[in-house]
C-alpha cells in the first residue's frame with residue numbers, strides 16, 4: 001500500500017505499460033477472514049493508494065487465480081510482480097498462481113517488501129529454525145547488521161490505459177452498514193503519507209523517551225505505526241533507516257528490539273504455519289480450559305469489574321487499538337484468571353484491532369498463554385491491580401475509558417470493591433449497578449491458574 005520503498009513496484013516500473021492492481025481475495029482466506037476493523041482500514045488505505053496513483057489502481061474481488069488468468073488471457077501480459085506474504089493460505093495461493101502464470105509463459109518476480117530479514121535465511125548452524133528470540137535476533141543482526149537500502153519511488157510510472165472492467169473500491173464491500181466505524185476511524189489518519197508523518201513525529205518527538213514511557217498507556221510514547229506496518233503503508237526498513245539517523249542509545253535499542261519481535265512473529269509463523277490455531281508446545285493440547293460464555297462476553301464488553309481490564313477492552317472497542325501492556329494484561333486475565341482458551345481472545349482481537357496481524361496476534365496470544373515458542377513462563381500471571389498501580393498510577397487511562405469511575409479517589413480506583421461505602425457514594429457509584437462487582441476473585445483465580453498450569457509439568461521446550 002505504498003509507492004516508496006516498494007521493491008516490486010520499483011522493479012516493475014523499469015518496464016513500460018504497467019497495470020497496478022489490487023485483488024481482494026475473498027475466496028482463499030480460510031478461517032482467518034479479514035476482521036471487521038481491518039476491512040475499514042483497508043478501504044481507506046486503498047483510497048489513499050489510488051489517489052497516489054492518480055486514480056489508476058485497478059481493484060478486483062474474487063479468486064486471484066481466476067482474475068489473473070482472465071487478465072492475462074485478454075491482455076499481453078509479460079511479467080507479474082508482487083511483494084511476498086508469509087501467511088500459509090497466502091503462500092499456498094501465491095504458489096498456485098505462480099504455476100498458472102508460468103504455464104502461460106508469464107514471468108513472475110516476487111520480493112520481500114515487508115520484513116527486515118527473510119525467515120528462510122536465518123537458521124541455526126544445523127539448519128533448523130530458532131525457537132528463542134534472543135538467539136534469533138543475535139543471528140539476524142550478525143547476518144545483516146544493516147537491513148537493505150531503501151528503494152526510491154520510481155522516477156516514472158508508465159501506467160497503461162486499458163479499457164477493461166474496473167471496479168470501484170466501494171464494490172469490495174469493505175465498509176459495514178452500521179456506522180460504528182466512523183468514530184473508531186476518526187482517531188486515525190490512514191495512508192502512506194500519514195504513516196510517514198507519524199514516523200517523523202515519533203522519531204523526533206517521542207523516541208528519546210521510548211524506553212521510559214512505552215509501558216504507560218496514558219502517555220502515548222509508542223509509535224502507533226502497527227496498522228500502517230501491517231498494511232504496508234510503511235516498511236520496517238523505512239522505519240529502521242529513519243531511526244538509525246539518531247545517535248544510538250537505549251531507547252533506540254529497545255525500539256529496534258520491538259521491531260525484532262515483529263520479525264520473530266513472522267519467523268515463527270513461517271516455520272510453524274499452524275500457530276494461529278494450534279499450540280506450538282503440544283503439551284498444552286490437554287490443558288483443561290474453561291468454557292464460560294458469560295465471562296467471555298463480559299471480558300469482551302469491558303464489564304468484568306476489574307477497572308484496568310475494562311478500560312483496555314473499551315479502548316479496543318472505541319479506538320480499534322490497544323496499548324501493548326494492556327494487550328498483555330487483558331490476555332493474561334482471560335487465559336490465566338478465567339482459564340478461557342487463548343484462541344477465543346485471539347479471534348476477538350482479530351476482529352476488533354485495526355492492526356490485526358496473523359503473525360503478531362497469534363504469537364502474542366501464545367506468548368501470554370505460555371504455549372508459544374519462547375513464551376512467558378506459566379507462573380507469570382499479570383496481577384491487574386499492581387499492573388494498574390504501576391503503569392497508570394494516577395488512573396488517567398482508567399478514568400478516560402470508564403467515566404463511571406471518574407470521581408473515585410485514586411486510592412480505590414484500582415479495586416473499587418474495597419472502597420468504603422462513603423467513598424463510593426461520594427463518587428456516585430453503586431457497585432453492581434453503575435459499575436460491576438468483579439466477576440472473579442483475583443487471589444482465588446491466581447491460585448487456580450498456578451495449580452492448573454503447574455500440572456502441565458514443564459519440561460524443556462518441545463516444539
Ligand SMILES: Cc1cc2nc3c(=O)[nH]c(=O)nc-3n(C[C@H](O)[C@H](O)[C@H](O)COP(=O)(O)OP(=O)(O)OC[C@H]3O[C@@H](n4cnc5c(N)ncnc54)[C@H](O)[C@@H]3O)c2cc1C
Pocket residue numbers: 214222223224225226227229230258259261262263265322323324325327328331349353355356357358360361362364365368
Ligand atoms: C495478545 C497480543 C496480541 C497482539 N496482537 C497484535 C496484532 O494483531 N498486530 C500487531 O501489530 N501487534 C500485535 N501485538 C503486539 C503489540 O501489542 C503491538 O504491535 C503494539 O502495541 C503496536 O503499537 P505501536 O505500533 O505503538 O508499537 P511500538 O512500541 O511503537 O513498536 C513498533 C512496532 O514494533 C512491533 N511490535 C511492538 N511490540 C511488539 C510485540 N510485542 N510483538 C510483535 N511486534 C511488536 C509492531 O509492529 C509495532 O508497530 C499483540 C500483542 C499481544 C500481547
